[in-house]
Amino acid sequence: MAYLNFATLQGNPIATPADVTATPRTQTGFSALEWQVVAIAQHDRLSSLRKPGRLATALAMVFGGQRPNPELADSRLEALRRLAVHAWHRGYTVPRAVIRAFHEVGFTAEQYETLLASISRGRAALNQGNRA
Incomplete structure (x- = not known):
């Protein structure tokens, strides 16, 4: 039984795997x-975005107070917050x-635009609820 390679006779394929793969979309x-x-x-x-001053830190140490919203441990989530x-x-x-x-x-x-649009809709819904 003989084997003939017909691929060389057909030339280049129409689409290569690189052409078929989808281009990565930006995450939204x-x-x-x-x-x-x-x-x-x-x-x-x-005020949760500001670091406590020296006086606030001293008072917290004396009276045992705690900052209501400490920064998140993950820098990515903290930037989002x-x-x-x-x-x-x-x-x-x-x-x-x-x-930045x-x-x-x-x-x-795109994620920045998605976030602001979502929060804008949320703010509008809250304002509508306050008027009723």
């Missing part, structure tokens, strides 16, 4: 954990440094 959504951070940030105050807190309180007027930090930890511009 968030994981369930990230959405939980956004929901928790709704109830955080802007900071942006979400600003967005919940100020809408689309988020400081550039916060946006959000992008530096790996979030995309």
Whole structure:
């Protein structure tokens, strides 16, 4: 029994595996954990973003007080929380440094837009509920 290789007679294939594979899309959504951070940030105050001063630290040591919202251990989630807190309180007027930090930890511009649009809808729904 003889073997004939017909592949060389047909020339190059029409589509190569590199042509068939999909190009990676930029991520626009968030994981369930990230959405939980956004929901928790709704109830955080802007003061939770500032580091406590020397007096506050001394009083906490004397009276045993604890900071209500310590920073998250994961820097990616903390950047998300900071942006979400600003967005919940100020809408689309988020400081550039916060946006820059959000992008530096790996979030995309599309995720930034998704987050602000979602929080904007949430703020509008809360305002409608307050009027009734």
